[in-house]
Amino acid sequence: xxxSDISRRNIFQxxxxxxxxxxxxxxxxDTAKPAHAPYQRKVFxxxxxxxxxxxxxxxxxxxxxSGSATQAGVPEFIDDWLDFRKQQDGNxxxxxxxxxxxxxxxxxxxxLFQTDFASSTVANQKQILDRIAWPARAAAADHAGVAxxxxxxxxxxxxxxSSKMGVADLPYLGNRAVAEWKGADPKVWAIIEERMKNGYKxxxxxxxxxx
Amino acid sequence: MxxxxxxxxxxxxxxxxxxxxxxxxxxxxxxxxxxxxxxxAGDWYDCTKQSAMFQWPYNAPHRAAGSKEKPFGYxxxxxxxxxxxxxxxxxxxxxxxxxxxxxxxxGGRTNHYGRISLRMGPYDFKPYSRDGKGFDWPIxxxxxxxxxxxxxxxxxxxxxHEGLENTPDGKFQPAPAPRAYEKLFxxxxxxxxxxxxxxxxxxxxxxxxxxxxxxYCGQCGRACGVNANFNSPGVHIFPAMKTGNLExxxxxxxxxxxxxxDGMARGVSYIDKKTRQEVTVNARIVxxxxxxxxxxxxxxxxxxxxxxxxxxxxxxxxxRYIMDTVGSDVSGYxxxxxxxxxxxxxxxxxxxxxMPWWLYKxxxxxxxxxxxxxxxxxGGGRGLPEAxxxxxxxxxxxxxxxxxxxxxxxxxxGANVYMSGRGEMIPNDDSYCDIDPNVVxxxxxxxxxxxxxxxxxxxxxxxxxxxxxxxxIETMGxxxxxxxxxxxxxxxxxxxxxxxEVGATKMGDDPKTSVLNQYSQAWDCKxxxxxxxxxxxxxxxxxxxxxxxxLGWRTSEYIAxxxxxxxxxx
Numbered sequence: 001x002x003x004s005d006i007s008r009r010n011i012f013q014x015x016x017x018x019x020x021x022x023x024x025x026x027x028x029x030d031t032a033k034p035a036h037a038p039y040q041r042k043v044f045x046x047x048x049x050x051x052x053x054x055x056x057x058x059x060x061x062x063x064x065x066s067g068s069a070t071q072a073g074v075p076e077f078i079d080d081w082l083d084f085r086k087q088q089d090g091n092x093x094x095x096x097x098x099x100x101x102x103x104x105x106x107x108x109x110x111x112l113f114q115t116d117f118a119s120s121t122v123a124n125q126k127q128i129l130d131r132i133a134w135p136a137r138a139a140a141a142d143h144a145g146v147a148x149x150x151x152x153x154x155x156x157x158x159x160x161x162s163s164k165m166g167v168a169d170l171p172y173l174g175n176r177a178v179a180e181w182k183g184a185d186p187k188v189w190a191i192i193e194e195r196m197k198n199g200y201k202x203x204x205x206x207x208x209x210x211x
Numbered sequence: 212m213x214x215x216x217x218x219x220x221x222x223x224x225x226x227x228x229x230x231x232x233x234x235x236x237x238x239x240x241x242x243x244x245x246x247x248x249x250x251x252a253g254d255w256y257d258c259t260k261q262s263a264m265f266q267w268p269y270n271a272p273h274r275a276a277g278s279k280e281k282p283f284g285y286x287x288x289x290x291x292x293x294x295x296x297x298x299x300x301x302x303x304x305x306x307x308x309x310x311x312x313x314x315x316x317x318g319g320r321t322n323h324y325g326r327i328s329l330r331m332g333p334y335d336f337k338p339y340s341r342d343g344k345g346f347d348w349p350i351x352x353x354x355x356x357x358x359x360x361x362x363x364x365x366x367x368x369x370x371x372h373e374g375l376e377n378t379p380d381g382k383f384q385p386a387p388a389p390r391a392y393e394k395l396f397x398x399x400x401x402x403x404x405x406x407x408x409x410x411x412x413x414x415x416x417x418x419x420x421x422x423x424x425x426x427y428c429g430q431c432g433r434a435c436g437v438n439a440n441f442n443s444p445g446v447h448i449f450p451a452m453k454t455g456n457l458e459x460x461x462x463x464x465x466x467x468x469x470x471x472x473d474g475m476a477r478g479v480s481y482i483d484k485k486t487r488q489e490v491t492v493n494a495r496i497v498x499x500x501x502x503x504x505x506x507x508x509x510x511x512x513x514x515x516x517x518x519x520x521x522x523x524x525x526x527x528x529x530x531r532y533i534m535d536t537v538g539s540d541v542s543g544y545x546x547x548x549x550x551x552x553x554x555x556x557x558x559x560x561x562x563x564x565x566m567p568w569w570l571y572k573x574x575x576x577x578x579x580x581x582x583x584x585x586x587x588x589x590g591g592g593r594g595l596p597e598a599x600x601x602x603x604x605x606x607x608x609x610x611x612x613x614x615x616x617x618x619x620x621x622x623x624x625g626a627n628v629y630m631s632g633r634g635e636m637i638p639n640d641d642s643y644c645d646i647d648p649n650v651v652x653x654x655x656x657x658x659x660x661x662x663x664x665x666x667x668x669x670x671x672x673x674x675x676x677x678x679x680x681x682x683x684i685e686t687m688g689x690x691x692x693x694x695x696x697x698x699x700x701x702x703x704x705x706x707x708x709x710x711x712e713v714g715a716t717k718m719g720d721d722p723k724t725s726v727l728n729q730y731s732q733a734w735d736c737k738x739x740x741x742x743x744x745x746x747x748x749x750x751x752x753x754x755x756x757x758x759x760x761x762l763g764w765r766t767s768e769y770i771a772x773x774x775x776x777x778x779x780x781x
Contacts, residue, residue, distance in 0.1 A: 038215035047397070059510055059612045065621075077274065081598075084273045102757070134610035153612065154602045157620055162274045164267070164595040170624050175265060177426035181416075183388025185394055185554050192395060195547040202546030203619055204626065207688035210398070 023057040040084040044093055051079060051118045058125060059156040066169040069160045077159035078152075098155075108145070135155050170179025222248045222458075224770070225479055225494035227509065228467045230319025232500035232743035232757045234443030235362070238766035241451035245774075247446070248482055248492050250463035252501070253291050257449075258434035258442055259320060260271070264434075265428065268597035276598035284597070288322040288434035291315040294707070298653035302660045310505060310707035311728030317461060318443040319502065320710065321756070323435045325561055326412040328368045329586070329753035330359050330761075332377030334571070338637075338749050342574075342582045344668070348748045349720045349729040352379065353525060354388065359762035366441040366760065367419045370411035378567045384416045386563070387427070390556045392548055392628055393564040394590040399686035405587075405679070410565040413441035413757070422446075429595070431560025440560065448601060463490070464654050467522075468497055468739065469515040474517045476739045479509075482654040496770060496779060500743040500763070501729045503678030504533065507715040507745060508659050511646050518705075523733035528726050529716055530659075531643045534750035536711040537634035537665070538586065539673040542693035543684035544607055548591070548626035556592035564589060568752055581671035581749060585634025585681070585752045593625040606692060611650045627692070632676030633729055636669050638714055642706070661736035663706035673701035712756050714749035730769040731762065738779055742766050 043051055053107040056069035056078070069075075082095040105117040105128060113124045120128075132138055132145035160166045165198075223245040226233045237249050263286040268275035275285040280424050282293050292314040301311050316319040333352040338345050355381070363382040371384035386409035389397065400407035415424045425439045438445035451457045462484040468492065471477040478493040499506045509528040513522035521529055537633060568584030605611075608619050647660035674697075681691050695702025719725025724732035731746040732737040742763035744755045773779045 052359070059374050060617055061614055063614045065616060084276070084278075088278055094236070094552060108399060129612055133612050135605055136609060140589060150605055150610075153605065153610075153616075157273070157601045157604060158599055161600045161620065161624075164269050164270055166600075167267075167269070167596055169598065170593070170621060172593055173553055173555040174429060174593070175267065175595055176555075177265075177428060178555065179426075181387050181425075181427045181558060184391035184394050185552070188391050188551050188554055191551060192391060192547055196395075196398070196688075200547045200549075202549040203622055204544045204546040205690055207546050207612060210402075210686075210688060 006053075013135065039079075041079050043099075045077050046076075047116075047118070048077065048102050049079075050085050051105065051116070054118045054125065055102075055105070056156050058122075058129060059153055060160045069156050072160050072165040074156055074159035074163070077163070078155045081155060081159075095112065097148060097151055101145070101152060104145050111184040138184060219491070219493055221478075221493040221644075222246050223346065223494065223512075223774075224248075224496045224498055225250065225492045226481060226498045226500060228319065228500035228502065228505070228743060229317050229448060229459065230254075230314065230502065230743070231321050231756045232502065232763045233498070233610075234318070234447030235319065235760045235763035236498050236500060236740075236742045236767045238365075238447040238451045240771065241456040243456045243554070243767075243771040245456060245766050245771070247451075247457045248731070249457060249459045249496065250465055250479070250492065251317050251459065252464045252484075252505075253317065253319075253461065255461045255652070256288075256290060256317040256322060256434075256444060256599070258288065258445060259438060262434040262436035264430050264433055266433075266692055267558045268318040268595065274598035277613075283323065283432060286430070286433045288432065289320075290313055296671055299658075300650060300652060302647045302650055303619055303659050304660055304662045305561050306432050307661050307663045308705050309663040310705055310708040311659070311661065311712070312707060313360050313502070313505070317448070317459070318445075321441065321443040323432045324710075324756060325626070325754070326414055326431055327565075327588070327754040328363070328366070328370075328411050328413045328441075330379040330381055330397075331566075331751045331753045331758055334377045335749060335751035335753065337752075340582070343584050346414065346717065346719070348726075349718055354729075355758070355761050355765065358764045359757065361764055362757060365420075366413045366446055367408070367415040367422070368413045368414040368630055368757070369416045371409045373406075374410050375406060375408070375567060375733065376571050379503070381411070384419075387425075387559055388414055389563045390558055390592055391551070391554070392545070392556075392625075393562070394547070395548065395590065395626070395687055396564060396589050396738045399683050402686055403682060404569075405566050405683070406569050407564055407566050407676070410562045412559060413562050414559045414561070415439050424753070425559050427558050428722075429557030429560050448449055465501065466656050467509060468499070468513045470513070470517055470522055472517070472738065474736060476522070476736055484654070496738045496774075498740045498742055498770075499745070500741065503712045503715050503744040503747075504659055506741055507533075507644055508646070508656075510716065512657055518735070523716075523735040523739055525735050526723055526726055528724070530645050532638035532641050532714040532716045532717055533644055533661075533663070533712055534636040534747070535663075535706050536636050536709040536750060536752070536754075537702070538631060538638050538671045538709045539676040539695065539702040540629060540631045541677060541680035541684065541691060541702075542627065542629040542725065543687070543689040543691050544623070545591075545628055545684070545687050545689035547688050547721065550622040551625065553593065556594070562589050566637050579675075581668045581675065581728055583635035583637060583672070583752070585632045585672055585676060586634060587676075588631045590631075591625070591628035602693075607609065607690075609680075628684065628687070628689065629693075630680040632673070632680070633709065633752055633754070634669070634676070636750050637666060638717075638749065639664060639666055644715065661706070665703060665706070670700055670703055673703040677701050706775060711744075711750065711755055713744035713750045716741055716745040717748050718746040719748070731766045732769070740766055740770060
């Protein structure tokens with residue numbers, strides 16, 4: 001860590017402003033409590049809800065570092081987000097893209113495997129996703145599925161990585177008081193310098209050495 | 212109890228508005244002993260009690276996403292403001308698409324703004340003399356420099372001494388060290404001969420006047436719970452109230468400035484939003500600081516037999532020459548920032564490095580296709596995840612799902628950067644506001660109608676931004692992920708979108724061609740002053756708030772001096 005972290009408990013000493021910091025810390029703690037009431041669905045029906053759960057966990061499954069999208073509450077996030085967009089946009093266009101896309105999955109699944117998407121085997125589900133998850137190599141006939149999946153993937157990964165579980169997974173290490181700001185960690189900067197000097201082959205492409 | 216006919220109280224000064232301009236006037240005048248009534252159209256706000264500092268998007272509605280009600284996200288400090296305020300419309304003339312931000316709360320926009328605090332330079336006061344466009348100010352840099360000094364020492368600004376052309380250094384606190392991606396920006400900028408220097412923000416890196424230094428949570432936009440950044444209530448208004456000379460009334464929506472038969476202002480009338488009653492405040496001096504366009508609106512709506520076209524508007528120039536800042540953005544993905552050891556990159560709530568305008572010599576030599584310049588603001592890093600995190604990841608990763616996608620997303624976290632140009636707009640005859648004759652707001656006050664047009668100078672500046680930023684990102688070994696071309700007018704912002712409206716009651720040397728004199732005193736009404744951005748004659752690429760503060764200080768000292776010399780009937 002380049003910057004020392006401070007727990008909320010001793011922020012008072014650092015900031016030297018006990019009353020203000022106390023009010024803030026307690027306010028932050030209040031909202032840090034998990035919501036108690038079970039989530040009330042606003043958009044998805046029972047079948048869509050089941051499909052959304054299956055699809056979310058295909059996109060963000062559990063691995064050795066963190067849990068899955070459904071464990072992080074992503075279906076609830078998506079349901080709420082569709083409702084939010086309806087209110088903000090004054091129409092149901094965005095929700096229609098998602099609900100229509102779920103229907104596209106079912107139609108394809110029934111056509112190929114005689115069962116809806118959520119009830120298919122994982123192998124069969126993946127067979128359909130493999131057709132729409134990489135836009136550049138998708139068949140033109142599958143464009144509706146591709147457009148839907150781009151949106152649904154965005155919702156799922158945004159919902160997952162902005163959840164408490166996702167924040168810890170990344171990890172995002174801020175949103176806290178830091179006693180002394182030191183700027184870029186020399187260890188991190190050394191890696192960047194090495195890559196500048198020797199070039200770097202990354203996910204986002206190959207970088208030639210910077211002269 | 213028998214009715215007593217009380218003489219209504221007359222204040223020395225009534226100040227309309229509590230943002231940067233109203234705040235500095237209240238601060239300077241209350242400390243000089245004036246009895247002041249300040250009117251704020253929005254609610255009371257105290258960031259030490261109401262800031263959302265340290266809260267998490269996953270505990271907020273819709274992961275703290277922006278909405279029509281809260282354009283900058285759920286935790287943004289703005290209470291009832293935005294480009295749309297319920298019940299307080301404005302209109303656009305045909306062909307205009309202007310967005311008018313209002314910050315309806317104590318302290319106005321100073322609660323959430325970016326705290327970028329740049330001095331205008333010597334050239335910026337005499338632009339007409341340099342290139343024949345726009346107007347010169349009636350003052351020079353040397354006239355305002357002492358007030359920049361005082362303003363920086365009061366609000367607290369960090370920065371470094373660089374000695375660059377037309378980029379004056381100030382009374383700075385130490386600047387925070389750059390983040391890793393900002394150091395990379397500097398490497399690329401150096402290669403391209405673009406200066407990349409520590410930014411200048413009104414955020415404390417050392418304690419000042421009982422305010423603690425920043426604790427680097429990066430959330431200045433939520434308002435700081437401990438006043439470590441500049442905001443008008445915490446720095447100007449609450450200390451001024453301690454003198455006993457300043458009374459502040461919230462939810463007071465000013466309708467007009469009242470004028471006496473002698474043509475002098477005698478106070479203002481406002482609507483108390485809680486009771487919907489009209490209330491009059493009598494004062495010997497009226498200071499308008501309601502924000503550039505709102506100030507023009509109040510003046511245009513202040514009609515009387517002495518002032519048939521609105522108060523102090525014999526020139527017909529009230530509302531004319533409004534300007535915003537020219538904005539255009541480019542985003543990019545920088546592979547060598549992938550998959551780095553996790554660090555907290557929050558820092559202060561804003562950039563630690565920026566690029567001031569650098570092509571003065573080329574411009575002077577006639578080698579540039581547009582007049583005036585811009586500075587570059589940069590961003591990136593491992594930011595607080597909220598709604599929209601990793602949106603459009605398929606453009607970078609080609610798509611995918613499953614464990615591989617999850618692993619890839621972890622690697623690309625922190626490797627996105629952006630550059631935003633913030634440039635000078637030259638005032639023009641097509642950009643102004645007037646009163647819409649057919650529309651009133653819910654308080655019965657006639658509303659503004661906007662007319663707005665960028666000229667080729669601004670559009671070509673946006674083009675230059677696009678080309679330059681793409682070059683910088685490519686020099687970093689990055690891929691441009693968001694850009695705009697000719698068909699999108701180079702991504703130039705809409706008028707009002709950058710929220711730097713200035714102008715509308717320009718100062719000058721001649722009552723025929725200006726509304727105010729060099730002290731922001733109305734030519735036609737000598738006890739009427741303006742301390743927001745309305746007196747601005749030009750809109751250099753130096754964000755307005757520091758100049759509002761310095762000009763407001765100068766005006767307030769002038770008021771105090773004129774009162775002392777008995778030139779103002781007080």
